[in-house]
Amino acid sequence: MLKQISIFLPNQPGVLAKFTKILMDKQINMRAITVAETADYGILRIVVDKTDKAVEILKKENYLLSLTDVIAVNIPDKPGALHEIAEFLGNNNVNIEYIYSSTFLKGEAIVVLRVDDNEKAMKTFKDKGVKLVESKDLY
């Protein structure tokens, strides 16, 4: 499992730039990013290479954030690859809350999944031989 950092950001110009500058200055690299937005605010979700350091810095900067366990899997970069993952989880009655994808490497994509039951999802993937991304893989 990986730790995702979720950050509350007002939906206003310049807010993301201020945020990304902090990460840049501290040399923190984002591996995956997604934003869910409303008219007033957004929830920025990121997976980074140095999670503990990022959390410490962001808290110091008074960002409202939370840490969430997410699952990341390596899938081949080809049609039907995501379908297979989704079907495994669906068949095992695991609900995907949200999903986003990340860096493509050597013909593979990383998909980050926020599910309602991490244990069940991981067991499903293990049984099916799906490759999970570990935090050491992010460095």
Add this chain to the structure above:
Amino acid sequence: MTIFWNKKAETMPRDELEKLQGEKLRKLARYVYDNVEFYHKKFDELGIKPDDIKTVDDIKKLPLTYKTDLRDHYPFNLNAVPLDQIVRVHASSGTTGKPTVVSYTQKDIEDWTEIMCRTVMAPGITHKDVIQNAYGYGLFTGGLGFHYGAEKVGATVIPISGGNTERQLMIMQDFGSTVLTCTPSYALYIAEYAKKQGIDVSKLALKKAICGAEPWSDSLRKTIEKTLQIDAYDIYGLSEIYGPGVSVECEEKNGMHIWEDYFIVEILDKETYEPLTEGEEGVLAFTTLEKTGMPLLRYITYDVSKFTKEKCACGRTCGRMSKVTGRADDMLIVRGINVFPSQIEHALMQIPGVAGYYQIIIDRDIIDSLEVQVELTPDTFSDKMKVLEKFKQDIELKLYNILQVRANVDLIGPGTLPRTEGKAKHVIDKRSKNI
């Protein structure tokens, strides 16, 4: 030619009127002393007896009644009669989660109808008119209050209540409404909506609007009159004193006639509540001369206005109050509904996870918007949008249940609102420039 509902009462010479007020006040003092424990105690505290009240000038001896007194005696403890003699109950906003409740006997309903009939006819409305009553029906007094008078006058009443502008316009066109009754901002909204829909207002049968439940300026009147091609009149009332129909403008549009055989009106100093002289600006206070369910002595409205007894060109002798220019307390009027910041605070504090930091922003783009900014905390924040949206909706529902007006909740990050050492500024009313 001025038309009257009750010419004798409306044009009674002032000396006669004031003598009548004195007689009614004397009876009222006895009535409340004998039937309302609260006033009995107040009289005793002030060392006065009902017999000390002989003329209208003796009103100064009587105790003042505050909105908090109504709250403290919620819901029926200011009533002068047992509940089996109460035929109707209305309610308006209170300063906390509980509303301000008013009880009416059958006589009160009939009296209210009488003054409402005068109110309907003063701007020149008759039994020939078709009245589209877009004041809200329900616990709010606007809808039903207006309805009873309009119906008794013999007009055709359409009890459409507020909202659903498209339907309002369809009915206005199809039924040939000649009079619209609603808040001034809603009248303007209807006018703008009609324009957007390509409705030619000059083809409407509409001639007049009676607008109230919120303060409005003469310039807004001119805008409404111009866009809808009608005459617009101001009406005043508050549920504690029946509801709508306490006063209204006649066709002169020069102040609102108060039906003084039903009320004694006073203008009091905003700070000391000492009576001011005629023409001075201060807080309006009413004494109900005929109410039997929940009579009130010198009830402080916190509405700021002026009063003149000068005879009006229409022939009515009862005095006139000027347009309400403000409030002497922190009450807000949003879309015609009274809202107290304390109500909002009370509602917010009942929701787990809401921190003490919030701000209320009221603005007006034709109609009022009420936005409540609430700071999130690490406990209420979630990576899941549906959790945050549920939190927001729960607050909005809670606010609606207490305020009876919809508020948009804006979730903001912790520390966003200014921290002050003194009293936090919880309310930002941006409307003053627009009214």
